[in-house]
Every structure is written in C-alpha cells, then in structure tokens.
Amino acid sequence: MKIKINLLKSDKMLNFAKKIIKGGWKNFKRQGFLSFATALIIFVVVLLGTSLFIFEGGVKFFSEKIRDKIDVSVYFKESVDRETILDFKSQVEKMSEVKSVEYISPEDAYAIFSKSHENDDFSRSLQAIQVNPFLASLKIKTNFPEQYATVTEFFKKEEVAPYVRNVNDHKRGLIIEKFSKIATNVENVGLIATIILSIIAIIITYNTVRLSIHSQRMEIEVMHLVGAKNNLVRGPFLIQGMLSGFFASLVAFIVSLVVIFSLKDKILSITDGFDISSIYMTNLLLVILLQFGLGIGLGLVSSYIATKKYLKD
C-alpha cells in the first residue's frame, strides 16, 4: 500500500516536472525577443567572466615573470677560485629562502655579454683589448623578492665578505621591492576588478530578467486567478531563465574558443610567451563549469528573485 502511494507520488512529481519543463521551453521559444534579450545579457556576462578568468591567468603569468627577473647577483674577487665559490653556492642553496643558485664563471659572463651585444661597439672594443673584465658570480633567486635581504646579509658576514667584491647594493634592493610591489598591485587590481565587474554583471542580468518578468506580471496574476499554486507559476519562469543561461553560455563558449585560438599567435609574440590557449585548454573543464554554471545559475537565480516579488509565499 505504502509502495503504491509512493509510486503515485513520484509519478505525480514526474508529471509536474514534465509540465514545468514543457511550459518553460514553450515560453522560451514563443517569447523570442524577451528570451533573446535575456540571453544576450547573460552572454556578455559569461564572456566577461571568461575574460576575467583569462585576465587572472595573465596577471599571474606576468607577475611570475616579473618576480622571475628579480635576482641577487654576488660578484667575487678575481683571486677567489672556482671551488671556493661553489662551496658558497652549496651553502646558499641550503637556505630555506633560496629558490635557485646559478654559478656564472668569467667565461660564461663574457659569452653572455658578447651574445647580447653582438656586433656593437662594446663588443668590438672588448675584443680589441683581448681581456675578460668579467668576474665570477652567483645569480641567486629567492622564493619571495622580500627575502633578498637575508641573502645579501649572508655575503656581508665576516668570514665571507673578504671574498666578495660586490653584492647587489641598496639601490638594487629598492628596485626589487618596487617590482615586487608592482606585481602584487597588479594582482590586487585584477582581483578587485574581477569582484566589481562580477557584481555589476549580476546586477545587470538580474535587472534584465526582472524587467522581462515584470512585463509578464499580468500573466502571473491571471495564473493565480485560475487557481495555480506558486510552484506551477514560478517553475516555467525558472526553466525559461535556465534555458536563456544555457544558450548564452553555449554561444559564449564557442565565441571565446574561436577568439582565443585566432588571437593565440599574436598574443604569444606580443607578450613574450603568454599562451592564452594553454590557460583555456589546461583548465577546459573548469572553464566549461564556470561558463555554464555562471550562465545557468544567473538565469535561475535572477528568475527566482524576480518572480518572488509577484508570488507571496
């Protein structure tokens, strides 16, 4: 008996769901202009969300790049042999703040200089004097730019200082701090821009859906007058909102894919290695979830809030 009642209940629920979905789909099709207007706004929001996601990736890429360029170079006196420097290298490597240490011999330094100054006056005059003026050095990268001070302190110690000709001076330190601040600021600005634009996007979508439902308030009243319960009135509006969100997300997904792949090479060459498509493709599942979740979610939540005004519970 109980099973029969439960079956009847679930059958009723299924019929109700079918009715709601069918009603929502018909409304979506028949109210072409309203559906299009809502979907267009959600499309813009989803595209904006996708752009912010890529922007975040870009900010990370560039701030990493800025931080990667920051290092501490320690130059040793000419008399210091290679083994001593390598000994310092292994000591420095053990420091928790240090990310990497690279030994650059005078020959390596000469080669690097020659390569970057190929065929210019500096290179030619260097060749003319037949002398290698470069010193052996250690190029040290820390985990965080602020940690460079700890490294320089190490080379100012009594037992190390006599071997050292020059460590990055205070001026260099200021530059490092400045770069670090810029990178952090860019990240913060990105985050704030994301939050502000997201709020604006949500408000715009909500208002569009609200206006669309407001224009149908008389119909909601009629549905009530013929005895429809709130769920029967609200359901098709929610489905309609979700459908607008779904189609908006689908178009946004295709458009963003096309745009990203057509701009990929240009961005790669302008930005020195920022591969926009790899951010998109390596996070494809997340991107799809973000786009469809944002689109369908916005359509659903906006419709729910907008109908709530006319459906007093």
Added chain:
Amino acid sequence: MIEFKQVSKDYISNIGKEIKPALREVSFTVKDGEFITLCGRSGAGKTTILKMITCEEKPTSGSVIFYGQNTSDIKQKDAYNIRQQLGFIYQDFKLLPYKTVFENVAYALEATGQDTKGSKDEVMKVLDLVGLIRKTNRFPKELSGGEQQRVSIARALIHRPRIILADEPTGNLDPYHSRDIMKVLMKINEAGSTIILSTHNKEIVNNIKKRVITVDDGRIIRDEENGMFFI
C-alpha cells in the same frame, strides 16, 4: 453558499493618504445555482465585491464566508484553494498571450490539478461548446474580441467550478457578441452553476429576469428577484 456580512472596504489613496470607502456594510447571500446580477455605475463597488470573493481583496471590516470559510483567514499563498472552485470571465479577457486557445483552457485544468490523460478530450468538448473547435491552435491575438471572450468562458467552465464570476464580460463586445455570451452564461446556469455577473448594461440586466443587486457608492440599494436595471 457565499455570505457577505456587513462588509466594508476602504482604500487609502497614495496622494494625501485619504481614505476612500469602496464598500459600506454590504450584506447579502448567494445560494447555489443562483444567477445574480450586480448592477451599478462604474466605481460603485461591483468589482470590489467580486475581488472579495476571489481573495484578491480582504474586507476592512465584516466578513466574507465562502462555503463556511472566512476568506479573511486565508493567506495569499493559500488563496488557490478558493480560486480553484471559481471560474472567471473578465471584460479584458485576461488570456495568457503566449499560450494557444487550447493551452489557455487546459491551463485551468493543470492549475486545479485535474489534468489527466482524458483532459485533451474534455478541453476539446468545451471548446466545441463555445464554438472554437477550429481555432484551438490560434493565439489570443489572432482572435476577435468575441472569440477571446469565448475562450475565457471555456477556461472558466473546464474545471467545473461551483461559481462563475463574470466581471463586465460584454464590456468590450458589440451587441451581437454580447447576446451570444449572455446566452452561453444562461445555459451554464441552467446546467447548475452559480453565476455572479457584474454589469452596467441596462439591456442585459432587463433581459435576464433574474436576481439583481444594485450597488451605488459602495452600498446595496436594491436586492430583488426578477429585478430590473435601476440607477
């Protein structure tokens, strides 16, 4: 049975917060199977009386008893219980513009939870009754005023309500269509449904020869069996 007991309704105007009485101590009873015409000038209070029955409005004082239930005790979200027992016909038809003729009528069945596998046949029967069997797939905007009103009648009938409320149903129609609509309402009443018709059309009131309640300035000034138009 519906009972109005000393019902008063005041509206507060937005400008100046002035109190405007719409009904003043109105009392009357509607018995099952009656055909009642509420007659009076525009703004006399006829529509407010109908809105009291549909729970769109609540009395400021007094009570409206709908088959033993005091409508003042019913919350808005539960008003569907009352409305499912009513059928509505309005001057402006109040059809759902994005639904076809068939869907508009079937919606009343869905709303009252009476839609079954045989619903389609029932809807077709009612549409046949109002002469719209060939226009089931049309949208309201593709119909004439008279046809739209017939859809509205079909919607009011489909779930076999206890009472049908008709608020100026002929207000937007020409005399030919008005007579047509009134014939349908009379037939429905003969079949056993209670009809409450609100109108200020003298010809209609005088032709019905049923109970007439005359409302003026929010008060009932006459309540007569086989009444005539009097203002």
